[in-house]
Amino acid sequence: MNNMDNKAVNAVRCLAIDAIQAANSGHPGLPLGAAPFAYKLYADHMKFSPSNPKFIDRDRFVLSAGHGSALMYSLLYHFGFGLTMDDIKNFRQLGYKTSGHPEYGTPGVETSTGPLGQGIANAVGMALAESVLAAKFNKPGLNLVDHYTYALLGEGCLMEGIEYEAASLAGTLKLNKLIVLYDCNKITIEGNSDIAFDEDIFKRHEAQGWNVIVVECGEDLDAVDAAIQKAKHSDKPTLIAFKTVIGYGSPKAGSASCHGAPLGLDGVVATKKALGYEYAPFEVPQDVTEHFAKKIEQHEKECAEWEKIRDEYKKKYPDEYAEFEKWHEKPVIEDTDDLWQFDSAMSTRKAGGVMLNRLAARLDNFIGGSADLAPSNLTGLKDVGDYGKDNRLGRNIHFGIREHAMAAICNGIYLHGGLLPFCSTFFAFSDYLKNAIRMSAIMNIPVLYVFSHDSIGVGEDGPTHQPIEQLAGLRAMPNLKVFRPCDARETAAAFVSAYDGGPTVVVESRQDLPLIEGSGRxxxxxxxxxxxxxxxxxxxxxxxxxxxxxxxxxxxxxxxxxxxxxxxxxxxxxxxxxxxxxxxxxxxxxxxxxxxxxxxxxxxxxxxxxxxxxxxxxxxxxxxxxxxxxxxxxxxxxxxxxxxxxxxx
Ligand SMILES: Cc1ncc(C[n+]2csc(CCOP(=O)(O)OP(=O)(O)O)c2C)c(N)n1
CATH class of the missing domain: 3.40.50.920 (Rossmann fold)
Structure with missing residues (x-):
């Protein structure tokens, strides 16, 4: 192992534990255990531009195990994303970019994470978006879109049902540019993960259509390197399990007690001693700074290469490039009369279906679908095909009966940039999507949620399918627009304003509703x-x-x-x-x-x-x-x- 790499890994670890100690709160276990593979990924694999964190063809990284935020901030600091040492010293304090869990908006943070399992489903959405944009825009020899999506998770995310759903869909769709880094330390908060989770995760993912790679020693940077390299050439999504020790180097290494409690001053000193990295709190030695500076330079060069591709593309394909740019801009729905044109009584789900198609006709990057209820939700987009492993350009996504993942995947699709996602199911099941809706609202992103079968008007299906408290629950959520239109024209209002801010929920009737005189704009x-x-x-x-x-x-x-x-x-x-x-x-x-x-x-x-x-x-x-x-x-x-x-x- 290269000595400088080793030192850089310890620099990443120690800045994280210093920050946690200063805050006297946070999770040192993950940063200490996962730093080697996270460092290697950032140092030698990921494509990113620290001077331009929004560089369009960057690799995406999602810290699905959001409690490991100190690791993320340490990486972002060392790799020059604009976090200051003051931010690090004020980890988890009001007014700094280093919040308790990673928050969208911090340079280098692609999505807010914290609720376990959401991040990995976001990552599936990002990989899906990449596949669409690559298929749409790439030309022979000129790959305008060509990047990977990485997610880091632990047993916590893997235990969540949403991960099962997201992984299953990713495998089915062969999202081979999705690479999941599993911090396999077999520890969660209550102890060894075996107490609640002893299934064969590897076989499960293989059965779900994944490529699985196991790295027996997560400390071995060469093995880490080889595994990531291999994953990049897979024709399936890849799960790389890095066997690690939680809290590596600390007195409590290997035990659940270092998952989420600061190490204490003595613990920090002992850890640094064990790691052979005995620097003062927040001190970054000169050679480490220089090492990261070199890495940053390499990354910037790689991004500059892309700019050449872009310039050539722009010259050869000006129309396509203009469209590519347009897809990445905030959508404008010009409010013309035809959007409001409805002449007869109809269910608002039917009107919603009409509006979805009107939007799809205006917005070529509008994409989405239902959790196997499109014929009931009436959300099918006409004449645009189905998205799938053999047709990345289809715009109807069959999410399958996976409501939890569906919504989080839509967050990921939007966060990737370039596409405008919607998803749908029966309103009574909106509870299954709720945490992802909450994440859309927290991040203020305009994901569109279309829920039909709005009330007892559902009828015979009975109380399980008749929403009662769902409206109150969603209306109580900050930063979320909940529309329950009275007729087709009010349904138009919901869709016309869908991109005016954060997320929108449209709650639609199953039964026909008359056009009410006076409804409209x-x-x-x-x-x-x-x-x-x-x-x-x-x-x-x-x-x-x-x-x-x-x-x-x-x-x-x-x-x-x-x-x-x-x-x-x-x-x-x-x-x-x-x-x-x-x-x-x-x-x-x-x-x-x-x-x-x-x-x-x-x-x-x-x-x-x-x-x-x-x-x-x-x-x-x-x-x-x-x-x-x-x-x-x-x-x-x-x-x-x-x-x-x-x-x-
Ligand atoms: C949905 C959800 N449930 C519970 C938690 C609380 N929680 C945070 S971390 C954690 C355990 C995670 O274990 P693992 O992923 O193995 O991380 P490690 O212990 O290795 O840091 C739990 C239960 C959460 N953040 N989100």
């Missing part, structure tokens, strides 16, 4: 008066299929001389962001209010004050949809009755 304000914009005695606020009920109830109440306003509220989050003046002009302060929605009442209290609620706070039942609506009070009769009682109060 106003929905872009989140909530608006759909009927009765003058003085009123009562304001009914509703969303989705219940807007029609609100309108019919208002008609009935007006016959008795009660003036009613109906507010349609397709997207609370957008409405809540409007000016006070606008909001008060829509929902008058001084009149009684009723909210109607076939879902949990929780999110409606903020609008109705001491008014009334026609909602559902219990699970549904199997039966015909109209019978269920009737049973739970979604009738004109009940709304009229509720209104009269409220007005008499």
């Amino acid at each position: 106003k929905a872009l304000k989140g909530g608006y008066v759909i009927k009765g914009d003058g003085e009123c005695d009562l304001c009914i606020i509703a969303a989705g299929s219940e807007v029609d009920l609100a309108v019919r109830s208002a008609d009935e109440l007006e016959k008795t001389g009660i003036k009613v306003r109906v507010v349609s509220m397709p997207c609370m989050e957008i409405f809540d962001e409007q000016t006070e003046e606008y909001k008060n002009s829509v929902i008058p302060r001084n009149v009684k209010k009723i909210a109607i929605e076939a879902g949990s009442a929780m999110c409606w209290y903020k609008y109705v004050g001491d008014g009334a609620l026609v909602c559902i706070d219990h699970f549904g039942e199997s039966g015909k949809a109209n019978k269920l609506f009737e049973r739970y009070g979604f009738t004109v009769e009940n709304v009229v009755d509720t209104a009269k009682k409220l007005l008499q109060k």
Whole structure:
């Protein structure tokens, strides 16, 4: 082993443990054990440009085991990504780039990680995106897109169900430029991983269509090097298991107690002694700095090579290059009338299908699919083919029945750059996607989630398939737009605004819904008066299929001389962001209010004050949809009755 490499590995290790010690919090086990192969990867394999962390053809690296963030920051520091020593010294402190877990936005961090298993599924999405862009843009002898996606994980990620799903799809799709580095130390928080996880991970991955390489000694940099080299030539995704010792070099090496607790000052000193790297906290010796500087120079040169390819490509294929650039820009959906054109009653899932196709026709990089429910979600894109191992240019992705991975893969597709992903399933199963949706919201990335079968309107499938609390749950999530449109035109609003910010969820009906007079572009304000914009005695606020009920109830109440306003509220989050003046002009302060929605009442209290609620706070039942609506009070009769009682109060 080259001495300088060895010293550099220890530099990576020791900066990480110094940072953890200063913070008196963090996870030293992984950085100490995984540093050799992580260093080798960054030093001699990955293609990246520290001066331009967003270099378009860079290899992607995902620290799926996000608790090992100190390793990542140490690597980013040494490889010159712009983290300062001050950032390292202030690991996990407010206002620094070295947050507890890696956060998207820090130069060199491709995705936020922390919830185990999300990162590896993100990496599958990134590798998938690379395969699409390579197939679309590469020309003979001119590979504009040609990079790998690496992910680092431990037993934690491997135990998560999402990893099983993601690995299974990656194998099926033969995403051979995905290389997963497994820090095989057989330790998790509660002890030896065998206590809960003794399956043969290697055979499992082989069965899932992976190439598996085992490196018996993770300390052996030559073996590490050879394994990564081999993986790069695989025709399948590769899992490289590096057998390591958690907390290598520390007094607690090999035990779970060094997974997530600082080593203590004495522990740090003892570790450095054992490693033969006895420098003061945060001290980086000159020869180490020079060594990394050389590596950085090599990396920059490699990226400069790509620039030559790009220049030649640009000259030979100006149109394709212009398109390549366009795909990497923020999408603009020009709001033209044809997007809003709907002439008849239809389910909002059907309208959603129309809108998906309208977007697909305008955005050539719009891609996505469903978890085996496309014929029910109505999310198939027409005439653009299916994505698969033999057709990287197809735009319908069959995610299979893998909801957890599907959503996280979409995050990865978006984060890679170049593509705009959507995914879909029944709304009741949105819970399976929830952590990935949360990650989209935390990262503020515009992944589009299309959920059909929005309520008890599903009918016969019964309570397992009838969402109740899902709307309240997702509406409670910060930075997420949840649309529940009342008709086809409001569905258009959801899709038209899908790229205005972070993620969007569209919740669609199974059953047909009439076009409501007055619906349309106003929905872009989140909530608006759909009927009765003058003085009123009562304001009914509703969303989705219940807007029609609100309108019919208002008609009935007006016959008795009660003036009613109906507010349609397709997207609370957008409405809540409007000016006070606008909001008060829509929902008058001084009149009684009723909210109607076939879902949990929780999110409606903020609008109705001491008014009334026609909602559902219990699970549904199997039966015909109209019978269920009737049973739970979604009738004109009940709304009229509720209104009269409220007005008499
Ligand atoms: C979804 C999720 N569940 C639980 C945790 C808490 N957690 C963080 S690390 C860890 C154990 C990880 O073990 P391993 O991947 O083997 O890492 P190592 O012990 O080698 O550092 C757990 C349970 C988490 N971050 N995410």
